[in-house]
Amino acid sequence: MALPDKSFPVSWDQFHRDARALAWRVASVSKEWKAIVTITRGGLVPAAIVSRELEIRVIETVCVASYHDYDTQGQINVLKKISADLLTDEGQGVLIIDDLTDTGKTAELVRSMIPKAHFATVYAKPKGMPQVDTFITEVSQDTWIFFPWDMGFTYQEPIAGAGKG
Numbered sequence: 001m002a003l004p005d006k007s008f009p010v011s012w013d014q015f016h017r018d019a020r021a022l023a024w025r026v027a028s029v030s031k032e033w034k035a036i037v038t039i040t041r042g043g044l045v046p047a048a049i050v051s052r053e054l055e056i057r058v059i060e061t062v063c064v065a066s067y068h069d070y071d072t073q074g075q076i077n078v079l080k081k082i083s084a085d086l087l088t089d090e091g092q093g094v095l096i097i098d099d100l101t102d103t104g105k106t107a108e109l110v111r112s113m114i115p116k117a118h119f120a121t122v123y124a125k126p127k128g129m130p131q132v133d134t135f136i137t138e139v140s141q142d143t144w145i146f147f148p149w150d151m152g153f154t155y156q157e158p159i160a161g162a163g164k165g
């Protein structure tokens, strides 16, 4: 898979801080969220943090699998839909959580399922921004975000030696 030149590595500490900031932000929108719907898999970690902060105990998943390069979004398959219980009143009072909106295609699809829910992501790229109600940090479209759950400690070549045999 081709990766963009710019990278934005996020540590666990940074992610926790940003997800907590998202909790503060959505708490200012409403004090009475009925439930969280989290988009798997990237939404699971921020949903855990937001649910803890706001004491939301009803947590639902919408499970999607998509195949995409860094700047394009391919086909999205819905593996599990949202429970009918949460679709009454078109999802009014429900909070949707994801880690990132990138092209906005995932958000557009989930919004079509539950149109009155409030859509919140930790990070947002410009193409996806119109699809979300709340986000914390903007990241440029040509940047790849490295989330902490995808990372491991590896040796880093010294900058001076980069590219030498």
Ligand SMILES: O=P(O)(O)OC[C@H]1O[C@H](OP(=O)(O)OP(=O)(O)O)[C@H](O)[C@@H]1O
Pocket (backbone or CB within 6 Å): 039, 040, 041, 042, 043, 064, 065, 066, 067, 068, 072, 073, 098, 099, 100, 101, 102, 103, 104, 105, 106, 107, 128
């Ligand atoms: O705005 P979009 O271009 O639709 O992209 C955003 C989606 O991409 C990521 O999920 P990913 O497809 O990497 O799946 P995963 O969370 O299961 O790893 C992220 O968690 C969003 O759900």
